[in-house]
Amino acid sequence: MDPFRIGRASGINFAASKDNFCSLAFTAKGMEFLVCISKAPDTTTRIAFTDGDTRFNEEGVQFIVNPYDEWYALVRALEIVEAQGGKVVIASVGGADCDPILRKALAIGAHEAVRIDAQPQDAMQVAAEIAAYAKGQSFDAILCGKETIDHNSSAVPAMIAEHLDVPCIALATSLDYTDGHAVLTRETATGIEKISVNGAFVLSAAKGMAEQRIPNMRGIMAARSKPLQVVAAQGAATGTSIEHFALPPEKEGVKLVDADNPAELVRLLREEAKVI
């Protein structure tokens, strides 16, 4: 069976450098993963806006690698490559302000970084840019995080998959390869599924996939000399635009109930808040 048939049949160059001898290719070359990395504001950031609430105020904001991309997608790709050989390429759609984020992911262990040079505006644009880059390559899988913690759209992975005409395994909680076949688990509304996929695919990683890794000094030093390639963007179109932002209304203040009288709390929930 040829795991790359799907990619090739749909005209994707996913497998251009590989041939039908996929199991030989595995031993010779190992696995090649593309991990999509997004820049995100640190989780403790107090959110504020400028320009009449049309733009996120980045002043004084500390930026991090989007946690799902770093902790789950990147680390799992590294674990598999460490066990089976191969390489992990990270890609980000962003301006030069993304470079420190890419260096951090290189310090954790990624082999090469690619920055697609465009300011990310929305999922449609980002996915089209990543798909256009991936089309010329021979990745076994593209790993994304489950969502960005700033835009929270969970949209990019499925969009990349549709552009490449490959399956998308959303919210995957594990990924393993047995005899060159990908086996994954995911939890859906109807149950926990163990699934297999033939050929290249995209996944979005959720908790359970891997554990966070802290980069060490050696990794940080090594990251400085790893390749960080900047490629021109295609100028992909956006599908949406943000009109303005708002902060949620403040809470009115807590109503305290005596610890010896929980029945009063239950009464309030029923009669005042009307939630039970």
Add this chain to the structure above:
Amino acid sequence: MKCIAFIQTKGGQATKASLEAAGFATRIGETVAVVSGDLNGDGGLGAVGVNRVLQGAGDLDDSQLGRLVSAAAQQEDASTVVCAQDHLGKSVAGRVAVRLGAGLVAGVTAAPEGDSYTRNVFSGKATAQIKGNTDKLVVTTTPNAIGMPAPAAGTAAIEAFNADLGERKVNILEAAAPSSGGRAPLPEAELVVSAGRGMKGPENWGLIEDLADAVGATTACSRPVSDIGWRPHHEHVGQTGIAIRPNLYIAIGISGAIQHLAGVNGSKVIVVVNKDPEAPFFKAADYGIVGDAFDVVPKLTEAFKAL
């Protein structure tokens, strides 16, 4: 304006999140529902204002569902495709958006107002108004954020629907019951009882389970609790876990760190039980009890049982 609503079914009934999505669509325009596989009657779709249901083949993977829904949108010349922002909806929406060349507004949290949609950004720390730049638009609705429309009297008519779906590429090897057991899955749950490191150890979770049973709630936990392995990963709520918006969120022995709040601040009512009156969670709470969980929780459970 015409809408397509993609409906996920469970035992032939539309899921609650899907009914919310369909109800949302009916407020934009005439809505045709698309389902894959068997339906029980009209699956509950008539009651949310849907008149027609296009019924496609069952047992489709996400790519095939994307084709089914896109073909339906083309046949009906729909301007908007709506589905729930749940596990399956997330995959289908992105695929349909690419196929139709439509913008995607994901995770809308309020009823539609003209061509501008409200959604949460920065993990619930802010909201944004979004507009589409494309002729067609795909919109997904956050579960339990938008109420159901007033019940309609009609029954939806079922029409068989075929489209070129391509081949199935994902094979299910094994399926097990959801880890939420008999309880509602967290993203859709209306009532949630959640606990943190204040519970001291996994052996004390019986207290939390009992309270959850008495309330009829789904259980959740803070991140350290699932990281240490006291509770399974899928219970972890917060900025890096699951974002939830139940009607009632009861937080026990959780300090209320900003990353935790980010995933739960969409809850309609928050109750905090914490022995530290200075715990930051009280600032985000509607109701609170300052006290020892080991003392308060059993009493609270009794009070709920007495209802």
